[in-house]
Amino acid sequence: MIKLYKGKYIIEVNTLKLGAIEAGGTKFVCAVGNGEGEVFERMKVDTDHPDKTIPAVIEFFKTHQVDALGIASFGPVDVDKDSPTYGNITSTPKPGWKDYPFISHFEKELNIPVGFTTDVNGAALGELTYGAAKGLDGCLYITVGTGIGAGAISNHQLVQGFSHPEMGHILVRRHPEDHYEGHCPFHKDCLEGLAAGPAIEARWGKKGHLLTDHALAWEIEADYLAQALMQYILVLAPKRIIMGGGVMKQERLFPLIREKVKDLLNGYVAFPQVAEHIDDYIVPPGLGDNAGITGALILAGEAYKTVKVK
Ligand code: ADP
Ligand code: ZN
Numbered sequence: 001m002i003k004l005y006k007g008k009y010i011i012e013v014n015t016l017k018l019g020a021i022e023a024g025g026t027k028f029v030c031a032v033g034n035g036e037g038e039v040f041e042r043m044k045v046d047t048d049h050p051d052k053t054i055p056a057v058i059e060f061f062k063t064h065q066v067d068a069l070g071i072a073s074f075g076p077v078d079v080d081k082d083s084p085t086y087g088n089i090t091s092t093p094k095p096g097w098k099d100y101p102f103i104s105h106f107e108k109e110l111n112i113p114v115g116f117t118t119d120v121n122g123a124a125l126g127e128l129t130y131g132a133a134k135g136l137d138g139c140l141y142i143t144v145g146t147g148i149g150a151g152a153i154s155n156h157q158l159v160q161g162f163s164h165p166e167m168g169h170i171l172v173r174r175h176p177e178d179h180y181e182g183h184c185p186f187h188k189d190c191l192e193g194l195a196a197g198p199a200i201e202a203r204w205g206k207k208g209h210l211l212t213d214h215a216l217a218w219e220i221e222a223d224y225l226a227q228a229l230m231q232y233i234l235v236l237a238p239k240r241i242i243m244g245g246g247v248m249k250q251e252r253l254f255p256l257i258r259e260k261v262k263d264l265l266n267g268y269v270a271f272p273q274v275a276e277h278i279d280d281y282i283v284p285p286g287l288g289d290n291a292g293i294t295g296a297l298i299l300a301g302e303a304y305k306t307v308k309v310k
Contacts (some may be wrong), residue, residue: 016304019066019112020296021057023047023073024075024248025094025101025146029293030057032064035301037130037287037294049096058109068307070115070299071102072122072292075149079117079164087116093185115296115303118164119143121151122295123244124287128153129298131286133240140238141291142167144225148192152236157291159236168192172227175220178203195224197247208247222253226260229282233261233269240273244285258282296306 014035022029027046033039041064045056061069076092078085087103103114117125124133124141133139142150148168152159159165169190181205182189183196193199200208204217211217229241243254258278265274273281285291 011151016067016301017065018297018300018304019061019064019110020124020293020300021069021071022292022296023071024119025074028057031293031297032061032298033293035297036127037297039290039293041296042293047094050100051096054105061110061156065109066090066112066300068113068115068298068300068304069110070104070122070301070303071106071118072117072296072299073102075118075164076100076166077116077118077164078119079160080162087114088288089224113300113303113307115299115301116305117158117295117299118149118151119292120149121153121158121164122290122293122299124151124153124158124242124295125298126287126291126294126296127242127285128180130294131291132242132283134286135299136239138238139240139242140232140236141244141285142181142228142232143245144196144247146197148196148228148245150232152232152238154236154238167228167232168196170228170231172224174250175223177216178220191224191228195221195228195247197245208250212250212252218250218252218256221247221250222256222260225253226257226264229257229261230264233265233274237269240280241282242285242291243282244289244291248284254282254284 020031027044030039030043031039047054076090078088078090078259081112089097089100092098094294106114120141120143127133127141128139137156138154150167172191182193183199184190184193197208287294
């Protein structure tokens, strides 16, 4: 809603009806909510060919008549606002999704402002605004699930260059007791290739949730994730690190990772966050599984403000 206040137009996003999509590789979560991150309606649809998935999503938002839409999508995606392909998925092996023009398709179909970023950037935004990093000016959100990805916010800005970061594909030193070759189709034994859910399953022949009592499995997992966090800390000095995704449901990973991060840094980053308060520094999501969808609602509010103020 746009109101005249002291001679200026201001936008109250809290009174808007906002739409949000968390577009994942296996499912799309769609929601209707407000600018305070409250969700009123929710709908899930499998990520099939876009010709099948997208009409159901569009129908949902047409029915609810939202004022703006935010999309936090699986990637890689084009997040460069100056690029002619801004808002598109770029290269993906998923049938039908390569070069899929998210923003332009939804703008055309719904005729409303559309905000767009990656799934992990969305989750970082949600956690920073209403979750485990509330009150800070930045954080890093990493998901450890079917893949590994991370989004970072610094000084209230999403960190990005020519593209969004791809922090899941960094290289890690191999654990001496790990002989699994790695499953990343590009790099084999990068972080994602060694530590995402499918790597755990391939290494041990069982899905992660069935390995709860397997000490070595989690020792190796924590080793790779701690190495990754060390590098993120050294490069980005994030104000807080939030770890989500299916694999992090394995809560025993948190104390293992914290201890290993401290050991790896070996006193080099002597700031209190790491040295004294690591339990409050490396944490699970405050919003649980709602981080991404909450971030997408925030993006919708931002998109509305940007377009309507122009
Ligand atoms: P996605 O990454 O596809 O959005 P998730 O974040 O739920 O989905 O991650 C799915 C991965 O997490 C799978 O590889 C699954 O085996 C693993 N996973 C789910 N629950 C657990 C658990 N409790 N312990 C360990 N691994 C789990
Ligand atoms: Zn890789």
